[in-house]
Amino acid sequence: MPESDEPKEACGVFGVYAPGEDVARLTFYGLYALQHRGQESAGIATSNGKDFSVRTGMGLVSQVFDEEDLAYLRGHIAVGHNRYSTAGGSLACNAQPIVVNDKHTGEPIALAHNGNLTNSETLREDLEAQGIQFESTADSEVIAHLLAIAPGGTWEERFHYVMRRLEGAYSLVIMLRDRLFAVRDPMGVRPLCLGTMGNGWVAASESCALEHLGVPMEREVQPGEVVQIDAHGFSGFFPVAPARKRALCTFEYTYFARPDSRIGGQLVYPAREEMGARLATEHHVDADLVIGVPDSAIPAAIGYARGSGIPYREGLVKNRYVGRTFIQPDQRIREAGVSLKFNALSDVLNGKRVIVVDDSIVRGTTTPRVINLIRRAGAKEVHMRITTPPIISPCFLGVDMATKAELIAANQSIEEIRQHIGADSLGYLSIDGLNRSTGQPPNDLCNACFTGVYPLNVQMQMDKLEAARMREPVLVAAESLNRAGGP
Structure with missing residues (x-):
């Protein structure tokens, strides 16, 4: 079939903190509602307060999970992910949530990411120089490792360390053994919303995922905000100074988001x-x-x-x-x-x-x-x-x-x-x-694909794209030789 002419979104993310609820099933149906944001892989990680359980796989949500998987994924906290590859290829190793170990406590951290970093290669090289080994090619693992090594006595200090270093777009759901975080980059490029259910909370890329579950939408995660949900309830903080410019992607309104979702307070x-x-x-x-x-x-x-x-x-x-x-x-x-x-x-x-x-x-x-x-x-x-x-x-x-x-x-x-x-x-x-x-106010929107004016410096990414394009004939020729049995 010919290559699709449609733009492809990076991912959909979903997180839930709800004691007494079947959080794996809630996450399954939340990801099902967000399937339009990524069809290459899906994954769910859960925590019961002590242990993590993880299932990821290639394909649609309905192809990756069955009743046996949901029975295995026990706990009262969960994060889930649908993936369409941007940074990092369509590989099983890039399926999310990504799980790494906290370098201070040894406890696991599960992270699901929607967006794309513009300085991921620089950050990866720095982390590799510190002896960190990567198991995927996705920039999402860069964020996870940064969080795992971040210094500071509080999570607010650790997020301050991480978010000062990240450049680009990231809406995140992050699960620790006993708490859930929802994080949005200071420009607010990708959407992320919050809903309440009983004594629990849900975070999702789009409000349609909340409505399918009968969860009232409370509000959106603000650009630059970190929301923490744990046994003590809900709290939010802003680890870094507000961005000089907000940059909500206009393609969310024209194509990516479902028409029954609310983005920036506006029904699509x-x-x-x-x-x-x-x-x-x-x-x-x-x-x-x-x-x-x-x-x-x-x-x-x-x-x-x-x-x-x-x-x-x-x-x-x-x-x-x-x-x-x-x-x-x-x-x-x-x-x-x-x-x-x-x-x-x-x-x-x-x-x-x-x-x-x-x-x-x-x-x-x-x-x-x-x-x-x-x-x-x-x-x-x-x-x-x-x-x-x-x-x-x-x-x-x-x-x-x-x-x-x-x-x-x-x-x-x-x-x-x-x-x-x-x-x-x-x-x-x-x-x-x-x-x-x-x-939305025009200054709060990103129209870079129509104007060439970006909300941040992307020269490194442009150079990388051009280099990849120049390599393409060589790669195609090599692939043809391999198929023909050449050297």
């Missing part, structure tokens, strides 16, 4: 509807109907229809299980391409002038196939509308997008992109329209 669904309505104002075109590319663009398509007065219809049906299997497609199935993922409704589209709303165009590999599918269903005209501005720069804060050389909008004009995807017209939402739709 109406934000996406507003993006579509603003897109209709900015890029109107006469047409017969509006459709959305499932699933993330459906609310925006409804908003475009509302703003333009053009009827909304479902013209594409998504197979939600494509890519969720370990069975590899043969060549004939691979050549079917995007038609494996979507089916076009010819009775709806035939003879119609169609506006197609989607959330982004990254490499420009999938969109031409979607448009071709719609044309084969009989559409007379296809007008593409995108709820984000053109993506011109890679992300270094937890989104696996592409290198600058791979980003189509970084290398082609909008007219050239229109010709490439085969649309009759193409319109992108402006940055101002996107920012206004989120309901």
Whole structure:
């Protein structure tokens, strides 16, 4: 199958402190609700106050865990993780939670991480020079080891030591033998929220995970805050000074988060509807109907229809299980391409002038196939509308997008992109329209992938990406030789 043109999120995290509850089962269903944030691996660690139990594996939550695993994972504290690899490959050793031993007490620390550090290689080299051995390639293990060696008599002092050294995006849930921490980086790049249940607390990447469990959302973890939950209750503290700039990722609103989640106090669904309505104002075109590319663009398509007065219809049906299997497609199935993922409704589209709303165009590999599918269903005209501005720069804060050389909008004009995807017209939402739709102050948002202006220094990461790109032909050639039986 062709490489997906969708941006990929780093991970989903979930933590619970709830004496008397089946915390492993709660975490299983919490991760199930967060499955959209990562499908490569899943893991749960629990503590009964004395001992840790851990289960991790490759695949979806439903593939990794069974009743026997949940029976093994006993305790009243748990942390869980869904992973999509950004820093570190899709390997079993990178499945989280990561467990390391505290260098002061010898007790285990379990950590689950959503985000991406921009200085992880420097920190790793420093830790290796101190004799620390790594068992994974993920930057999350760097955070765990930093916490394990951090000096100080209190956990507030230890987090101060760690957070002064970390650069980049990190929303964390951390489990000790007797307590749970929820941590968010000072810029607040990735979401993290808190809910209450009886005499316990739950932390999750998105509020939808709380609502599935019937847990009322209390509030979000504030940027730069560490929340501690233990037998004495709930407390929060700020180990480092506030960041000069907050940088909540706008892709949480356009694509990553589920539409029934609240991010920054704003329900995502109406934000996406507003993006579509603003897109209709900015890029109107006469047409017969509006459709959305499932699933993330459906609310925006409804908003475009509302703003333009053009009827909304479902013209594409998504197979939600494509890519969720370990069975590899043969060549004939691979050549079917995007038609494996979507089916076009010819009775709806035939003879119609169609506006197609989607959330982004990254490499420009999938969109031409979607448009071709719609044309084969009989559409007379296809007008593409995108709820984000053109993506011109890679992300270094937890989104696996592409290198600058791979980003189509970084290398082609909008007219050239229109010709490439085969649309009759193409319109992108402006940055101002996107920012206004989120309901957040523009200065509190990260739009680096649209502007090239990052909230922190990412030169090291850019150099690393460019070096990797330059090595690619060599690696591909070596792989071809190996498959051919060469040296």
